[in-house]
Amino acid sequence: MNHKGIALGIVAAASVMSCIHRPPTDLTMENLIPKPVLVVATAKVFELTDESGVFIADDSPELQFVGEYLAERLRPATGFEVNVASTKVAPKAGSIFLSLSDDAELGDEGYEIDITDNLINIKANKPAGLFWAVQTMRQLLPPKVERNTIQSGPWEISTGTIRDFPSYPFRGSMLDVARHFFSVADVKRYVDLISLYKMNVLHLHLSDDQGWRIEIKSWPNLTKHGGSTQVGGGKGGYYTQEEYKELVKYAQDRYITIIPEIDMPGHSNAALASYPELNCDGKATALYTGTEVGFSSLCTTSEITYKFIDDVVREMSAITPGPYLHIGGDESDATKREHYIPFVARVRDIVKSHGKQVIGWEETAQINMNEKRPEDGINVDAAAKAAAASSIAQFWKNPVHAHEAVNNGSKLVMSPATKMYLDMQYDSTTKLGLHWAAYIEVDSAYMWSPVTFVEGITRENILGIEAPLWSETVTNMDEIEYMIFPRIIGLAEIGWSPEEGRSWDEYKIRLGNHGPRMEAQGIDYYKSAQVPWVE
Numbered sequence: 001m002n003h004k005g006i007a008l009g010i011v012a013a014a015s016v017m018s019c020i021h022r023p024p025t026d027l028t029m030e031n032l033i034p035k036p037v038l039v040v041a042t043a044k045v046f047e048l049t050d051e052s053g054v055f056i057a058d059d060s061p062e063l064q065f066v067g068e069y070l071a072e073r074l075r076p077a078t079g080f081e082v083n084v085a086s087t088k089v090a091p092k093a094g095s096i097f098l099s100l101s102d103d104a105e106l107g108d109e110g111y112e113i114d115i116t117d118n119l120i121n122i123k124a125n126k127p128a129g130l131f132w133a134v135q136t137m138r139q140l141l142p143p144k145v146e147r148n149t150i151q152s153g154p155w156e157i158s159t160g161t162i163r164d165f166p167s168y169p170f171r172g173s174m175l176d177v178a179r180h181f182f183s184v185a186d187v188k189r190y191v192d193l194i195s196l197y198k199m200n201v202l203h204l205h206l207s208d209d210q211g212w213r214i215e216i217k218s219w220p221n222l223t224k225h226g227g228s229t230q231v232g233g234g235k236g237g238y239y240t241q242e243e244y245k246e247l248v249k250y251a252q253d254r255y256i257t258i259i260p261e262i263d264m265p266g267h268s269n270a271a272l273a274s275y276p277e278l279n280c281d282g283k284a285t286a287l288y289t290g291t292e293v294g295f296s297s298l299c300t301t302s303e304i305t306y307k308f309i310d311d312v313v314r315e316m317s318a319i320t321p322g323p324y325l326h327i328g329g330d331e332s333d334a335t336k337r338e339h340y341i342p343f344v345a346r347v348r349d350i351v352k353s354h355g356k357q358v359i360g361w362e363e364t365a366q367i368n369m370n371e372k373r374p375e376d377g378i379n380v381d382a383a384a385k386a387a388a389a390s391s392i393a394q395f396w397k398n399p400v401h402a403h404e405a406v407n408n409g410s411k412l413v414m415s416p417a418t419k420m421y422l423d424m425q426y427d428s429t430t431k432l433g434l435h436w437a438a439y440i441e442v443d444s445a446y447m448w449s450p451v452t453f454v455e456g457i458t459r460e461n462i463l464g465i466e467a468p469l470w471s472e473t474v475t476n477m478d479e480i481e482y483m484i485f486p487r488i489i490g491l492a493e494i495g496w497s498p499e500e501g502r503s504w505d506e507y508k509i510r511l512g513n514h515g516p517r518m519e520a521q522g523i524d525y526y527k528s529a530q531v532p533w534v535e
């Protein structure tokens with residue numbers, strides 16, 4: 001072999017070597033989702049080793065939880081001990097250091113990660129910011145870090161700085177546990193899955209025609225009878241208040257607020273079947289296991305109905321530390337409009353009297369009716385307008401309702417069915433799901449803006465976004481994962497990241513790099529042909 005041949009041989013060997021192990025050196029090339037506000041690279045490498053520890057700046061339970069959460073994510077795949085300890089001084093080289101700072105731009109949920117070749121420094125104003133930083137940290141390590149068994153290293157991270165904070169304070173998903181019931185373990189996994197992408201709200205749709213899923217001690221037949229079945233006639237189920245509290249705590253530890261929804265006056269057959277007195281004719285309905293909507297209504301003209309609602313709202317408020325209670329209010333086609341409007345006004349007052357802020361589906365924004373409230377002669381328009389102003393309306397379909405909400409002075413949560421409904425089929429071949437709103441391929445779920453979606457609605461009117469998963473066709477965790485992933489990843493980015501410069505062509509590359517990450521976590525995702533999945 002001549003010199004040239006030897007030289008080529010060395011180059012070839014080096015490039016084979018580099019395939020086996022090429023350290024990451026450009027932090028800006030990481031495929032982070034949601035995309036951070038700012039990433040600056042300094043072209044060196046930090047290595048996590050069996051000497052590395054997690055240090056927290058104080059002993060508060062919140063910092064301990066976040067520190068331990070981070071360590072727990074690192075231990076199984078690295079096999080390292082990853083001790084968590086508090087320190088008042090600069091921690092030893094090779095460590096990750098979590099501390100609270102005072103940095104106005106970062107707000108309540110933002111964070112900064114500074115990575116040098118011997119230390120990772122994570123700062124935030126609040127523990128929530130540190131928690132979201134930890135979710136970013138996971139994405140800076142190879143996907144195999146997500147596996148439950150020991151993987152080979154090295155565990156390297158490119159150096160530089162990430163500064164990041166959310167666009168919207170409300171970034172959520174809804175899980176319908178009424179049409180099909182899902183276990184406490186399933187809901188915990190759902191919490192873990194949405195927290196990966198920095199969502200901070202889980203809306204639980206707890207009651208509907210097909211099932212009542214939360215124990216109400218003063219009305220026990222709601223769950224005993226009303227929770228006994230589901231779509232298709234399966235056995236249904238419900239959460240005891242203790243189980244619900246456990247879910248709330250689990251979510252809270254992950255900086256996720258649970259919003260419970262009791263849907264009324266429509267979508268209420270499970271309650272109507274459980275208590276005859278909630279029906280205007282005094283007769284209990286039969287349990288329902290089909291998928292029609294719009295046929296049921298609580299008896300809005302009877303006092304017992306408001307006693308019932310007061311009891312339910314009192315019990316729910318007592319076990320819900322979050323600020324919101326969702327009253328449903330959608331598709332009440334079996335309730336006359338002149339009954340619906342005063343009903344919603346009265347329910348708002350009940351919810352407020354128990355210290356909670358009302359969220360309702362967009363229909364609840366309709367308050368314009370020249371009618372006196374029967375019991376006190378107050379003009380519904382004036383009283384209802386005041387109550388509506390402090391309520392939140394969840395847009396899903398009708399721009400007229402979105403404008404009504406804004407005119408009332410309400411903020412909007414955006415859940416446009418044609419973009420965000422995770423029960424919509426990807427295309428006509430998708431085995432699960434519906435398509436009444438649209439087929440929503442992965443690009444379509446990503447290519448839209450909450451700010452321009454409804455003409456005349458502006459950024460200031462919008463509190464945030466929420467991606468609902470209705471469960472008429474979805475029966476287990478694998479199916480949940482298939483419908484929500486990967487669309488929910490792009491929706492989470494719409495909620496968190498700055499909109500400027502957003503492009504599907506750029507995003508789909510990043511998303512493709514999350515395939516191995518989802519696989520490592522056992523997520524059953526839809527492998528859309530639109531995405532260049534990395535093997």
Ligand code: TNX
Nearest residue numbers: 293330331361396423434470
């Ligand atoms: C409409 S969206 C509903 C739900 C259904 C869903 C199915 C909304 C507020 N109501 O009752 O489950 O469509 O996609």
